[in-house]
Amino acid sequence: xxxxxxxxxxxxxxxxxxxxxxxxxxxxxxxxxxxxxxxxxxxxxxxxxxxxxxxxxxxxxxxxxxxxxxxxxxxxxxxxxxxxxxxxxxxxxxxxxxxxxxxxxxxxxxxxxxxxxxxxxxxxxxxxxxxxxxxxxxxxxxxxxxxxxxxxxxxxxxxxx
Numbered sequence: 001x002x003x004x005x006x007x008x009x010x011x012x013x014x015x016x017x018x019x020x021x022x023x024x025x026x027x028x029x030x031x032x033x034x035x036x037x038x039x040x041x042x043x044x045x046x047x048x049x050x051x052x053x054x055x056x057x058x059x060x061x062x063x064x065x066x067x068x069x070x071x072x073x074x075x076x077x078x079x080x081x082x083x084x085x086x087x088x089x090x091x092x093x094x095x096x097x098x099x100x101x102x103x104x105x106x107x108x109x110x111x112x113x114x115x116x117x118x119x120x121x122x123x124x125x126x127x128x129x130x131x132x133x134x135x136x137x138x139x140x141x142x143x144x145x146x147x148x149x150x151x152x153x154x155x156x157x158x159x160x161x
Contacts, residue, residue, distance in 0.1 A: 002063040003079040007086045009055040011131060014093050017048045018128070018145045019137035025147075040147035092124025099125075102148030 025036075025043040032039050099110045099121050110117045129145065132138060 002059055003082040003086070005059050005062060007082050007089070009059065010086050010089050012135070013048070013051045013055060014089070014128065015132040015135040016137070017044065017051065018132045019135055019141050021047055021147070022140050022142055023137070037147065041149065044147045089128075092120070092128055095121045095124050096128060097146055100144040100146050100148055102150035 021040070021044040024047060025040045028043050029036060029039050032042075034042070095110060095117055098106045101107060110121055112118075125145075129141075132141065132145070
């Protein structure tokens with residue numbers, strides 16, 4: 001049962017963070033003396049990590065309330081399937097983070113050095129954005145949807161083409 005909560009938290013937390021980090025960042029820039037890219041990065045990760053910690057605490061509490069001695073095998077298999085969905089969701093989210101990081105080595109790792117990730121990264125981004133569009137605040141989401149660690153630069157091989 002807690003696996004269902006884990007999947008719901010993973011989907012809603014990433015979607016709401018992607019949709020609202022720019023709004024919170026605009027408000028935070030009024031009080032913080034850092035440059036806008038640094039504020040964007042701090043706000044995004046602060047929202048994301050705070051949400052993860054709070055969700056983990058709540059899921060542990062709910063798991064304590066819902067803990068039964070023995071679950072039916074069908075519910076156990078449902079938990080395994082939901083765990084797989086959660087793993088795929090986090091994998092796609094981390095591919096999205098690496099692809100939009102602004103760090104050439106990380107971007108090349110996703111785009112060029114990996115066998116599967118060039119095929120999976122585009123699909124992951126489409127699915128994450130499609131799901132995030134169903135949550136409120138989708139109009140606030142920028143492109144790229146996550147703040148880069150460094151300003152995004154054009155790749156050297158793209159400049160020669």
